[in-house]
Amino acid sequence: MSDIIFENIKITLESNDTDYEEVCNNLYQYNVRATNELLKKPGKDINLYLKDESGKAMGGLFCETWLYGLYLDVFWIADEYRHKGYGKVMLTEAERLGKELGCTFAHTCTFTYQSPEFYKNMGYEIFGVNDEYPDGIKQYFLKKKL
Structure with a gap:
């Protein structure tokens, strides 16, 4: 897949050591907030x-x-x-x-x-x-x- 540029933002397969953890952590934090911490x-x-x-x-x-x-x-x-x-x-x-x-x-x-x-x-x-x-x-x- 080649990178997709959309409104100056890149969609890519390229990542570094922290990208996966950052996305997962941010999703978790969002879910905690969205469930009033019931998660x-x-x-x-x-x-x-x-x-x-x-x-x-x-x-x-x-x-x-x-x-x-x-x-x-x-x-x-x-x-x-x-x-x-x-x-x-x-x-x-x-x-x-x-x-x-x-x-x-x-x-x-x-x-x-x-x-x-x-x-x-x-x-x-x-x-x-x-x-x-x-x-x-x-x-x-x-x-x-x-």
Whole structure:
């Protein structure tokens, strides 16, 4: 892409080390103001790890809390530890901790090749689907009241 000049302002792919952080920080500050600081509530991350006997991470569930919601961002468990109940225990604990912080709901997204059935079995309901991906892949948006 070549730069686009619009009223003496440039639209470009070019950036430096601080551009990304500056844009994200400014968006965050705008959102905090626009929500009367509710965006910061409760504002604590919940990061759970599944570790083997040696202390190696074999899985993790990383969550953010904002607007009194628990957002399940990253959830992965190594193949050899799947279908043994660890995911259910981790998700239940994240929900408990989120509720303890004041969250009233949890939400996430997942793809057909990941775990929509797992979330549905854990009480999550699908409230949106993006079916524009190739090869029949769908992205599901799910939520659950805590």
